[in-house]
Amino acid sequence: MLTVHPLKKRLLLLSLIAILAGCHPKTEEPALAEVGREKITLADWRLVEENSPVTKESLENLIEEKLLIREARRKGFDVSSAELEGKLKEIRRGSDDKLEQKLASLKIPLSLWKERQREKLILAKWLEQEIRPQTKPTEEEVSRFFRAHYRDFFEPEQVRARQITVSSKEKAEKIREIIKKGENFVTLAQQHSESPDGDEGGDLGFFSRGSYPKVFEDTCFRMKIGEVSPVVSSEYGFHIFKVIEKRAARFLTEGEAKNIIVERLLEEKENRLIEQTIKQLKATTAIVIHEERFQN
Numbered sequence: 001m002l003t004v005h006p007l008k009k010r011l012l013l014l015s016l017i018a019i020l021a022g023c024h025p026k027t028e029e030p031a032l033a034e035v036g037r038e039k040i041t042l043a044d045w046r047l048v049e050e051n052s053p054v055t056k057e058s059l060e061n062l063i064e065e066k067l068l069i070r071e072a073r074r075k076g077f078d079v080s081s082a083e084l085e086g087k088l089k090e091i092r093r094g095s096d097d098k099l100e101q102k103l104a105s106l107k108i109p110l111s112l113w114k115e116r117q118r119e120k121l122i123l124a125k126w127l128e129q130e131i132r133p134q135t136k137p138t139e140e141e142v143s144r145f146f147r148a149h150y151r152d153f154f155e156p157e158q159v160r161a162r163q164i165t166v167s168s169k170e171k172a173e174k175i176r177e178i179i180k181k182g183e184n185f186v187t188l189a190q191q192h193s194e195s196p197d198g199d200e201g202g203d204l205g206f207f208s209r210g211s212y213p214k215v216f217e218d219t220c221f222r223m224k225i226g227e228v229s230p231v232v233s234s235e236y237g238f239h240i241f242k243v244i245e246k247r248a249a250r251f252l253t254e255g256e257a258k259n260i261i262v263e264r265l266l267e268e269k270e271n272r273l274i275e276q277t278i279k280q281l282k283a284t285t286a287i288v289i290h291e292e293r294f295q296n
Contacts, residue, residue: 054294072126135269162202165195172238
């Protein structure tokens with residue numbers, strides 16, 4: 001199973017933290033750790049871990065992130081004010097009052113929050129421009145991975161179907177009678193289906209067994225292409241299905257699996273390179289962890 005490096009998880013987490021209710025006065029908090037001349041404070045901790053107790057293991061993650069930020073900046077990576085403001089506007093659009101109150105309750109200064117957003121963008125740019133170009137898999141690596149793991153690329157039998165879902169069996173039966181007279185299934189789904197996919201003509205896309213409620217597969221996998229089902233019921237209402245396409249179970253070819261393999265190998269190689277970089281930076285940077293400030 002592929003493991004995503006903690007750095008990337010933290011980048012995603014920081015993106016989800018919303019906007020602040022207002023400016024807080026800047027207060028000097030004791031450092032939980034020091035990386036060179038830079039401090040990691042309790043506010044830094046709360047920005048990522050909220051009110052969870054400080055642990056040395058999680059603090060190590062923040063230290064590693066700080067090391068990478070310092071390295072990215074040393075190599076000249078930065079973001080413009082326009083880039084930062086664009087990111088802040090994006091987060092504002094996805095925030096709400098509850099999140100504003102939450103961030104304010106954590107006593108995180110506006111200046112710190114903005115700086116961490118800047119650092120997140122710097123890290124993302126560093127990953128994209130410095131790390132990823134070094135980790136592109138070769139054709140031979142892709143082929144070797146496919147030969148070793150071809151069983152991972154098994155695709156079970158699939159069916160593509162459309163559905164019309166309504167809340168009344170009587171209404172479903174009436175619609176089915178109209179279909180039998182030659183009315184277009186897509187049009188009827190758009191007009192009558194109460195399922196969100198009704199706007200798309202009831203298209204469920206391709207699905208394999210276990211993807212939907214059992215009644216869906218019990219009905220659709222037994223049908224022929226072009227066939228319309230009787231009315232069947234589920235917890236969601238009463239359904240009429242029409243099978244559009246079928247795919248037999250098979251193994252993907254190397255060409256079909258290539259994009260999946262490339263992404264897997266990129267992730268693995270990126271993780272290794274990040275770990276190597278962190279190891280080198282730890283060996284050349286003064287790091288102090290003040291365990292006495294959070295152990296109790």
